[in-house]
Amino acid sequence: MSDLFANLAGIVGPANLFTDAKDFAGSLVEPRGLFTGSARALVRPANTAEVAAVVAVCAAANVAIVPQGGNTGLVGGQIPKGPEILLSLTRLNRVREVDKLADTMIVEAGVTLADAQAAADKADRLFPLSLGSEGACTIGGNLATNAGGVAVLAYGNARELTTGVEVVLSDGRIVNALSKLRKDNTGYDLKDLFIGSEGTLGIVTAAALKLFARPRARTTAFIGLADPSAALKLFGSAREHFGSSVVSFELIPRIALDYVLRHAERARDPLGAQHPWYVLVELATQNASGLEDAATEWLGGAAEAGLIDDAAFAASGEQRLAFWALRENISDVQKFEGGSIKHDVSVPIGAVPEFIAEASEAVLKRTPGARIVAFGHMGDGNIHFNVSQPVGADKAAFLADWDGMNAVVHDIAARMDGSYSAEHGIGTLKRDLLAAKKDPAALDVMRAVKRALDPQGIMNPGKVL
Amino acid sequence: MSDLFANLAGIVGPANLFTDAKDFAGSLVEPRGLFTGSARALVRPANTAEVAAVVAVCAAANVAIVPQGGNTGLVGGQIPKGPEILLSLTRLNRVREVDKLADTMIVEAGVTLADAQAAADKADRLFPLSLGSEGACTIGGNLATNAGGVAVLAYGNARELTTGVEVVLSDGRIVNALSKLRKDNTGYDLKDLFIGSEGTLGIVTAAALKLFARPRARTTAFIGLADPSAALKLFGSAREHFGSSVVSFELIPRIALDYVLRHAERARDPLGAQHPWYVLVELATQNASGLEDAATEWLGGAAEAGLIDDAAFAASGEQRLAFWALRENISDVQKFEGGSIKHDVSVPIGAVPEFIAEASEAVLKRTPGARIVAFGHMGDGNIHFNVSQPVGADKAAFLADWDGMNAVVHDIAARMDGSYSAEHGIGTLKRDLLAAKKDPAALDVMRAVKRALDPQGIMNPGKVL
Numbered sequence: 057m058s059d060l061f062a063n064l065a066g067i068v069g070p071a072n073l074f075t076d077a078k079d080f081a082g083s084l085v086e087p088r089g090l091f092t093g094s095a096r097a098l099v100r101p102a103n104t105a106e107v108a109a110v111v112a113v114c115a116a117a118n119v120a121i122v123p124q125g126g127n128t129g130l131v132g133g134q135i136p137k138g139p140e141i142l143l144s145l146t147r148l149n150r151v152r153e154v155d156k157l158a159d160t161m162i163v164e165a166g167v168t169l170a171d172a173q174a175a176a177d178k179a180d181r182l183f184p185l186s187l188g189s190e191g192a193c194t195i196g197g198n199l200a201t202n203a204g205g206v207a208v209l210a211y212g213n214a215r216e217l218t219t220g221v222e223v224v225l226s227d228g229r230i231v232n233a234l235s236k237l238r239k240d241n242t243g244y245d246l247k248d249l250f251i252g253s254e255g256t257l258g259i260v261t262a263a264a265l266k267l268f269a270r271p272r273a274r275t276t277a278f279i280g281l282a283d284p285s286a287a288l289k290l291f292g293s294a295r296e297h298f299g300s301s302v303v304s305f306e307l308i309p310r311i312a313l314d315y316v317l318r319h320a321e322r323a324r325d326p327l328g329a330q331h332p333w334y335v336l337v338e339l340a341t342q343n344a345s346g347l348e349d350a351a352t353e354w355l356g357g358a359a360e361a362g363l364i365d366d367a368a369f370a371a372s373g374e375q376r377l378a379f380w381a382l383r384e385n386i387s388d389v390q391k392f393e394g395g396s397i398k399h400d401v402s403v404p405i406g407a408v409p410e411f412i413a414e415a416s417e418a419v420l421k422r423t424p425g426a427r428i429v430a431f432g433h434m435g436d437g438n439i440h441f442n443v444s445q446p447v448g449a450d451k452a453a454f455l456a457d458w459d460g461m462n463a464v465v466h467d468i469a470a471r472m473d474g475s476y477s478a479e480h481g482i483g484t485l486k487r488d489l490l491a492a493k494k495d496p497a498a499l500d501v502m503r504a505v506k507r508a509l510d511p512q513g514i515m516n517p518g519k520v521l
Numbered sequence: 522m523s524d525l526f527a528n529l530a531g532i533v534g535p536a537n538l539f540t541d542a543k544d545f546a547g548s549l550v551e552p553r554g555l556f557t558g559s560a561r562a563l564v565r566p567a568n569t570a571e572v573a574a575v576v577a578v579c580a581a582a583n584v585a586i587v588p589q590g591g592n593t594g595l596v597g598g599q600i601p602k603g604p605e606i607l608l609s610l611t612r613l614n615r616v617r618e619v620d621k622l623a624d625t626m627i628v629e630a631g632v633t634l635a636d637a638q639a640a641a642d643k644a645d646r647l648f649p650l651s652l653g654s655e656g657a658c659t660i661g662g663n664l665a666t667n668a669g670g671v672a673v674l675a676y677g678n679a680r681e682l683t684t685g686v687e688v689v690l691s692d693g694r695i696v697n698a699l700s701k702l703r704k705d706n707t708g709y710d711l712k713d714l715f716i717g718s719e720g721t722l723g724i725v726t727a728a729a730l731k732l733f734a735r736p737r738a739r740t741t742a743f744i745g746l747a748d749p750s751a752a753l754k755l756f757g758s759a760r761e762h763f764g765s766s767v768v769s770f771e772l773i774p775r776i777a778l779d780y781v782l783r784h785a786e787r788a789r790d791p792l793g794a795q796h797p798w799y800v801l802v803e804l805a806t807q808n809a810s811g812l813e814d815a816a817t818e819w820l821g822g823a824a825e826a827g828l829i830d831d832a833a834f835a836a837s838g839e840q841r842l843a844f845w846a847l848r849e850n851i852s853d854v855q856k857f858e859g860g861s862i863k864h865d866v867s868v869p870i871g872a873v874p875e876f877i878a879e880a881s882e883a884v885l886k887r888t889p890g891a892r893i894v895a896f897g898h899m900g901d902g903n904i905h906f907n908v909s910q911p912v913g914a915d916k917a918a919f920l921a922d923w924d925g926m927n928a929v930v931h932d933i934a935a936r937m938d939g940s941y942s943a944e945h946g947i948g949t950l951k952r953d954l955l956a957a958k959k960d961p962a963a964l965d966v967m968r969a970v971k972r973a974l975d976p977q978g979i980m981n982p983g984k985v986l
Contacts, residue, residue: 155871156871157757157869157870157871157872158869158870158871158872158902159760159870160869201706202706202710204704204706208703208704210765212681213704215710216677216681225962225966229962229965230962231960231962231963232960232962232963233960233963235938236869236938237867237868237869237902237938237939237940237943238673238867238870238901238902238903239669239673239678239867239898239901239903239940239943239944240867240940240942240943241666241667241669241717241940241942241943241944241945241946241947242940242941242942242947242951242955242958242959243717243947243955243959243963243964243967243985243986244714244717244718244722244966244967244970244971244985245667245680245710245713245714245716245717245718246963246966246967248710248713248714249709249710249713249714251710252706252708252709253709253710257709268764269761269764271764288622292622295624295734295807296734296807297808298807298808299733299734299736299765299766299806299807300675300764300765301764301807341764342760342761342762342763342764342766343762343763343811343815346808346811402702402703402704402705403702404622404623404625404701404702405622405623405624405703406620406621406622406623407622407623433704436703436704437623437703437704438703438704473700473701473702474702475700475702475704475705475707476707477705477706477707478702478704478705478706479706480706482706482707482708486707490707490708493707494707495696495697495698497694497695497696497697498696498697498698498708498711500694501690501696501709501711501974502708502711504973504974505709505714505970505973505974506709507973508969508970508972508973509966509969509970520708520709521708
């Protein structure tokens with residue numbers, strides 16, 4: 057062990073090797089406290105060459121490695137289990153290049169998503185990946201988990217926003233596939249194999265990301281309506297009218313708004329009356345004029361057709377942020393309402409209303425009084441189906457049913473050809489679920505690929521597979 | 522051998538097994554005659570189960586398999602080399618499902634692209650993949666080669682248009698990953714591993730494809746301008762003004778138009794005067810009104826800024842098709858001008874003018890009098906850099922320099938971080954190029970994946986790797 061530590065210190069310098077867990081306790085616990093772990097040491101390489109050297113040294117010693125970015129992952133993928141070296145990517149924080157002509161930028165894995173957005177913005181471009189944790193999460197983690205967020209409808213998820221990657225393999229070699237090309241059919245698609253593999257096949261150290269023109273017009277509406285079926289029809293209508301100008305289409309139940317109004321500072325009810333369900337829609341176009349008129353006309357038609365009950369457009373940038381804060385705070389404020397059991401489900405878009413109805417009925421039958429907070433990226437078919445404990449119930453007793461309730465909800469999603477992890481990944485939380493539910497032949501292919509790329513099994517072991 | 526044939530006939534029926542090469546000669550030669558081959562037999566399974574059984578029987582006999590769709594591939598991937606069984610997917614030609622609510626359809630591998638488009642159209646949806654050979658090429662081949670085409674800018678290539686695949690593995694097992702989900706982060710991205718692998722990792726038997734709303738407005742302009750630099754600036758301006766409403770942005774040199782006017786029926790010069798270069802732009806929006814006004818204003822501004830010299834909008838659907846025929850016929854008519862040496866290059870978009878200039882200079886230095894026909898998907902950075910022989914030169918002598926000229930052109934693209942196969946794939950034509958040019962670690966990863974998924978080496982051997 058002391059040999060290993062000496063070798064690691066030789067690579068990153070003694071100041072970037074921490075062998076006493078007290079000195080890196082914050083990296084061993086997931087922010088919500090759902091996952092805690094331990095590790096032999098924390099090592100903080102400064103660049104790709106140091107990452108490669110660290111991995112080579114660990115491979116020679118047959119010691120496993122857990123890569124970590126902003127430590128915001130929700131499924132435990134970034135938390136070590138004891139015998140591993142925790143490898144932090146946060147010092148790889150350079151924006152290597154912004155290429156306005158190619159509409160790409162190359163950033164290192166430890167750059168936070170917010171800093172990546174800012175680098176694009178500074179060059180008058182848009183990097184559209186956007187999620188709640190963007191101030192802390194890093195590009196490496198975004199790619200490792202194929203992050204989604206609130207602009208997938210128009211721009212795609214992390215995978216679709218990436219043209220190339222630089223990866224350190226399990227033997228310490230570096231794959232340079234930092235392509236900025238929009239089209240390149242030269243061999244297997246290794247980029248997409250590493251994206252979403254949660255550090256189990258290699259460590260992403262840098263990425264070439266797509267940039268876009270910044271929209272010249274944007275309009276944001278908070279809409280009250282009767283139920284998810286009306287929201288589904290409204291979504292279809294939005295896509296017919298605005299196509300890929302529909303950037304976000306988020307579904308919000310009244311109870312989620314109630315939670316936010318109760319617990320978040322400065323939150324205000326956006327519409328005059330209360331409605332059972334809401335949709336937060338954002339449209340963006342390059343054409344500077346006419347969007348608000350078109351949106352007003354569209355929602356007027358939707359009101360006439362009885363699809364919606366009320367709607368308000370954000371009248372200022374400030375009001376837009378206030379609308380978005382109502383949406384973004386939903387996850388956070390749930391903790392003030394006691395225990396909650398969470399699901400990150402996706403179904404084919406047309407099945408969203410049916411999924412919410414069936415899953416709600418099943419959950420209420422299992423736990424009368426449970427409060428169902430089903431919200432999220434309706435336009436992607438991705439519902440965060442969260443369940444708060446009944447008012448006054450025992451939190452621990454409620455949470456003890458986590459696996460049982462998960463099984464019920466995931467089975468309903470599965471019957472609708474849905475997924476039990478739409479955007480958060482597998483990590484340790486859903487590893488058994490993956491083993492149980494994945495097509496057996498697909499699972500065997502995954503295992504064969506894992507063995508081929510990580511024969512020693514040292515890359516984030518126990519995650520995903 | 523007779524055992525193998527008996528087993529195969531038992532699966533597909535004697536009527537769908539052909540063991541005399543005379544009976545399937547057309548499947549052994551690529552339409553341009555660039556690749557010819559031979560095979561032990563042609564087998565035509567009717568469905569996925571029969572494909573799986575055929576592969577299992579071949580695996581047991583250690584006999585290799587070459588899958589074939591419409592036989593339109595340009596790099597020889599679909600042509601067998603002798604000892605293999607040729608497996609035609611053309612009988613897998615059912616559209617299994619069109620799901621308007623989920624905006625997806627599931628089609629089998631042997632459905633032609635045109636039939637897939639028609640199935641979408643019948644349901645009032647758009648399947649936007651579009652390429653010259655769409656009447657003959659099949660979805661299976663489109664996915665095997667990750668086909669591109671003329672609408673990649675707005676909708677993506679075959680990969681980005683696919684949400685799920687059904688694949689027969691090298692041991693005859695079936696992977697059912699026909700997901701219709703927009704978001705699904707449950708394990709490694711096997712879909713994208715099989716897409717673009719040219720049948721070397723498994724055989725795609727069906728695909729779940731994305732559908733879109735049909736645009737309500739469309740405008741198509743044929744634009745004359747000075748050079749590729751002006752075209753690049755115009756492209757940037759188009760994206761600023763119209764974002765993802767820019768569906769196509771095709772670059773055409775005057776010589777290509779001359780070829781088409783000379784050799785294609787009913788071709789007419791679209792603008793009053795001649796121009797050194799042209800761009801064919803197509804814009805499409807969901808907003809039914811205002812597009813043509815906005816496009817007119819945009820091109821007016823471009824003319825004032827000196828970016829363009831002249832432009833004509835298609836005044837009718839018929840004229841639009843005539844504009845497109847000028848573009849689509851370029852490849853075809855080149856044969857009337859003697860031998861041509863072709864390159865399917867991509868570079869970062871901003872480097873397109875520089876690439877064309879440098880490659881042209883190098884080619885002319887090598888072969889004075891060569892006629893350079895550099896055209897294609899400028900918006901994707903994808904230039905079909907084709908070179909016609911000098912007028913009156915010896916065709917065979919000219920074509921004898923294929924590899925030498927390729928090397929010069931590909932080296933220039935490589936210096937600009939470009940690719941030698943933007944959208945056509947590797948097949949046999951570019952296999953040595955891949956081995957020579959790919960990042961060595963990436964190549965090793967590809968080989969490891971190949972060994973893991975096809976340990977016997979029976980899936981389209983000698984292609985790609």
